Amino acid sequence: MYRYDEFDHAFVNERVAQFRGQVDRRLSGEISEDQFKPLRLMNGVYLQLHAYMLRIAIPYGTLNPPQLRMLAFIARKYDRGYGHFTTRQNLQFNWPALKDIPDILGHLASVEMHAIQTSGNCIRNVTADHFAGAAADEVVDPRPYAEILRQWSSLHPEFIFLPRKFKIAVTGSERDRAATQVHDIGLHAKRDAEGRLGFAYYVGGGLGRTPMIGHLINEFVPVEDLLSYTEAVLRVYNLFGRRDNKYKARIKILVHETGAAEIKRQVEEEWARIRDGALVLPQDEIHRIEAYFAPPALAAKPAASVKLNAARKVDPQLDAWVAQNTVAHKTPGYTIVTISLKPIGGTPGDATAEQMDLIADLAERYSHGEIRVSHEQNLILPHVALDDLPALHQALAAANLATANAGLVTDIIACPGLDYCALANARSIPIAQRISERFADPVRQRDVGELKIKISGCINACGHHHVGHIGILGVEKKGEEFYQLTLGGSGDETASVGEIIGPGFGYDEVVDAVETLVDTYLKVRSGPEENFLAAYRRLGQAPFKEALYGAA
């Protein structure tokens, strides 16, 4: 993975010192809360429902073991022994004291981490496919280009005060695991007929209160033009994006109101002006960054593991876990392991300090020192030998980390909701827990098959409910929690925004409603190979509506 150079170290350390000074001045009264708030937000510090919250960037979701151990150390020393992995591949601590945050940032800097641009109206942490560099179906590892974008966007003086926040996601596979089409910019790295590297360039996607699917404005932006093209997009947005209304300030609204064709024209007019300037990416610089992400040297192995296959025959739990939580690696004899942070009845995305330490150890032992955070709030070990799966499974199971539910109905995305978040209108976590408990039976889960349930506790949609096969949105109605259901959303390469199925449900009713939807799907599907989303797309709302609300 990328390692900081001298410039990066100096830059992050200076920033820690600067924020230490800002906190000191806040505590001593030299600056007011109004003056301090934008400064703390630029360093990832929120004031939430119960306490401060610190959001730490995990660029493109890639972590090494010393970094994960540092997060565990911070959780123990400065927080309450756990952290929360988010849908943006970040980590949040829920209980840090303001006076301690400069020290926390100092510790993070020592392992090449920070919280810069994890909040505020700037370019946020660049996210990527969590299977990057490992997936069998990958054409291009997207992380070097995510890193180039990270370097370009970090404290970019022109883009520190955008109309609103700005999120970029990059994938390098046909299968879009990074939800690129629901980002402000979504990039799909690919090669053209001549083998040259470039990006399909999507603009204007997003979730929140006005969900939109991104528009493809350029089929192929060559890699050397990545920064000039992106700068042109940001310039058009910075100039014309609305600043009069926070709720209409994202680029998706600009693209929607202006039209994708006109946005493309404006972008490419600006691009023509700057394309041959200072932002052209030199080939040697591209290769220098790519080298940081060179795949680990994996010893050649047979495609099938006799040891694993024998162990699977006698251990049904191992067998189920391997079937569900591993996917094909580009190197024969290896696999990609999803460590589920969704134990039945647990808080999606939470991990204790002990679990983080254990996963760091296991990554060193079994995954060439690599860990990934998925936007689905799980952790990934990307390079595991098939032979090592039985031992890895045993170690994970002892720490309640071996739930065999990746991609199933209990692998639920949920935002922190009203249990933690100052913006939320309703709770998300207990809904996720109760759905998870309802569908705890592993046989039933496997029968239901792939089903993405995503829960947000308010319209800001951090829980990505718009792109859930079943989306759940919590609202407040007459002082009570109330939940709207949407069906048919998807964040993959066939991205779609879910449609509201009908009147919402109370806190005590919503789990039954979800179960009704699932049972209906089981009745109407053409066969086990037709998943929930496919069945919904084929049949539409009618059978689900009737099951929930009775015949019209």
Add this chain to the structure above:
Amino acid sequence: MFKAAKEGPAKVITANDLRDGLVVFLDHDGGWTHDIALARVVEDGPDLDQANAYAKAQHDARIVVEPYPIDVEVKSGVPVPVRYRERIRAEKGPTIVYGYDEVAKLQQAGGVKRATGT
């Protein structure tokens, strides 16, 4: 001067502590408490205006952050927030167990499940 709160609708002032960020409520002595049962209960009118002004001064004095009044219903002498959001804040944490307590809860549930063979 301390007055016993009347039963029924009233207000208390809440904020977050500047240094540690935790939820606090204005108390009878002009201090801040984590326990809403010890909060000063005021009624609309001069009492509330005075409490708000005092809380604003406490914000300016860097004791608390962004104080605001919340609606409560006094029941058996204890103020209970009307809005669910404020009830959660008054409980000092999420409605679910977290961290080590959650792991213990899940392990217990798993243990019970294994023991009963379900």
